[in-house]
Amino acid sequence: MSKRVGIIGGGAAGLFAACQLKRLKGSSNIEITILEKNPVPGKKLILTGHGRCNITNRKDINKLKEGYHDADKFLYPALKEFGPEDTVRLFENEIGLKTKEEDNNRIFPVCDSAVTVRDRLVSYITGSTKTVCDCAVKAIRKTTEFEVDTAKGKFTFDNLILCCGGSSFPKTGSAGDSYRFAKELGHDVIPVRGALAPLKAAGNDRDFCKSLSGVPVNARVSLYSEGKKAASKEGELLFAEFGVTGPSVMEISREVPKDISGKDVYIELDLVPSMSDEEFDKELQNLIGQHADTKITTLLSRFVPQSVAAETAKRAGTEGLYAQGFTKENRKNVCREMKHLKISLAEAVDINIAYVTRGGVPLKEIDRKTMESKVIPGLYIIGEALDIDGISGGYNLQACMSEAYLASKNILNSN
């Protein structure tokens, strides 16, 4: 008799699992079925990498694992067994999609098209996998087999891969159903919140960001919550109509408390991260001494773009002032705005625009060598349903791929 494998959710993790099952199954007699609630699979996948799909990141896995925060140890066996090099080889040699490496070891398809990635994955599994779309799963029960109630009737499976995603970007289909099913099957769920998200500024700080909308700067951004520094990261930051975004902002967003109402939560921007406060003040004094007839905004534009210099001078109350006559107090105010520019946050991370979900099924309930549930034998949980959120740069798709490999391998090896 053939083994019936059900994949709940045809997103990145589900499509990768179907690929891995197809390539690893050899002569095994298995029936692979994806149940997907949307009319087409991979709705989130086609948005990845700004429509280009950052498939993976070609860092050495010892370095790569650091991008998964507390999940580093858990993911190590999966990354070791099927790492970024394996992902690149799979896409190039089996799925038939050439890849290229960009800055920070990020891997993209040469065609720069996430839609093509999705379409190639779908054609690769066609023939080996039955994909049932418009098929929202409503309930899952474990008896001697897995019984799955759906919008298109009841399905039964011997093994189940649960990968309905997280709660972020719910318009793509991942609306938290993984957690409901996991709970119903006896798993715990760590409360979820958004990660890898832009941050919305409050009040006057929002106006400040809006006035610089679209301007990139290199800055160190630090998150403070109730007087304590919660996270800090240097990199490109982009001002936006609503606040700030960019890789460094997105990365620290996972540390913003779930509820910030009534709390003192803000970010601080260091617009000259290469210098200490003292070095910057000294450099400013030198410039002021050497360029008496120059406007302070012009001097500041040696460190930041002209528009940022102008808005920062305005915040420091030194707009229009010349170096000549610049007081110690003026200098102190400029140093504060250039090195400790405070932006209050309007709200906690908005899960609707967060790229990934923090929280989910606790890793201690999953066998890290197989991705099998320790609560329900035969159940495998992979992808964003798990309490894993990687940094940006191809980390999250690689995690899905590595987990999909382990789950598939173990399903094929088990009786």
Ligand SMILES: Cc1cc2nc3c(=O)[nH]c(=O)nc-3n(C[C@H](O)[C@H](O)[C@H](O)COP(=O)(O)OP(=O)(O)OC[C@H]3O[C@@H](n4cnc5c(N)ncnc54)[C@H](O)[C@@H]3O)c2cc1C
């Ligand atoms: C805008 C954006 C850009 C991103 N860019 C990148 C990138 O370039 N590189 C990277 O590594 N990561 C990126 N990510 C993160 C990455 O897309 C996710 O980590 C990944 O898609 C998670 O895969 P998943 O299969 O677990 O969940 P999803 O891809 O969300 O898939 C879950 C699937 O389950 C289906 N589903 C949900 N409930 C049910 C149900 N009840 N019944 C049946 N089906 C159901 C959903 O419709 C969906 O198709 C990005 C995310 C976003 C939002």
